[in-house]
Amino acid sequence: MRRWTIGLLAMLAGCGQADEAPAPANLSEDVPVLPSPTPTPEALVTIPTRFVGSWDVSGAACTANPAAASRVVIAANAVRMGDTDLPTRAITAADAGAVDVDVIGDRSGITEQRRYRLALGSGGSLELIGVDGLTRLVRCDAPAGAEAAARNAVALNLAPDGLQTVAGASSRSLPFGTPAEVVLRVVEAATQALPQRSRNADCGEGPLDVATYPRIAVYFQEGRFVGWSARGRGLTTMGGVGIGSKRADVDAVIVAPVEETSLGREFGSSGLSGLYDAKDTVSALWAGSTCIAR
Incomplete structure (x- = not known):
């Protein structure tokens, strides 16, 4: 009986080891988390008019001349961050009026595709979510608004x-x-x-x-x-x-x-x-x- 008991315990131990969950991933690594797309995203032809224009971190930054690296300019089919132009590859509708914009950019000398999520926050601010997390921006102006409105x-x-x-x-x-x-x-x-x-x-x-x-x-x-x-x-x-x-x-x-x-x-x-x-x-x-x- 003792041998049967020991054998049964060994089998149960083996099953427990097989069913064990894998060790948790190391979440301390600096891995960028991009916004996930909606389950069935609807493709858009252009970035909606409400996002088109110039944005910066504050009203004072909006008046700076020349513009600082924090300036974001959104057109119907492109995004400019600082002095870098990021042509769009895809534009898809997301939840609650947000939009996911896939662009081609350069990061540390490597060309890659990035996704940015655009959403309107309180007071008409822009919530920009990308590889560096969430950035809140205020509207400076909308120079391309009329042109984009006609296209959209x-x-x-x-x-x-x-x-x-x-x-x-x-x-x-x-x-x-x-x-x-x-x-x-x-x-x-x-x-x-x-x-x-x-x-x-x-x-x-x-x-x-x-x-x-x-x-x-x-x-x-x-x-x-x-x-x-x-x-x-x-x-x-x-x-x-x-x-x-x-x-x-x-x-x-x-x-x-x-x-x-x-x-x-x-x-x-x-x-x-x-x-x-x-x-x-x-x-x-x-x-x-x-x-x-x-």
Whole structure:
């Protein structure tokens, strides 16, 4: 029995050794940690306009002439750090409005590809994350802003079944059911703004997550795009229907019967809904699930 016990203990010891976790890596080594890309990054043609311009560590540094080595100048397709130009190899959307920019640079005489993450921080500051960690910069100016805005222009249009975008000669449909992260990136690019996020748990169709931009609120349920509502003038359907449109102009492009409801003089057409005010002007416009109380 003693020999069996010793043998069993030896087997268990052997199993324990085989299952042991490897020794932890030496984390004290000076190994740069680059930002990891999002699981399914969306490729961008240019760096978004909100990042374009000159940045430095302080307002005083911005006025220095010549500029110090801390100066960062971001163009649509290049990044300049100090006196070094870093052409971009790839630009991809990241989480929460950030952007990952892969550039070709020189480090200690060796040409290598680096990744920098650009994100907007409090007060419009730039958070630049790269091989040397996080650097916070303030905006000096945006000399290339107008040119970059023209190249990056994305027109956002309202639709009864979702949203549509037009960029140059290309268009894109974002129907209801599209993943939330895709819709958020596109609307952000079109509005050049980050949304205010909230959650409405008191909806008959179930809790809705809301992303509110200056001209539109976008609604999501379980990570999917389910509705939108216009906020003020500026956004219209492809036919030109938007807040501020006259009833005669609406009737000229869509068939939209009007009825008196608890909301007021409400009209609807193939999923598109809205309200007219006393002057027959569109005062509200929405589609999909928006948690409107009746």
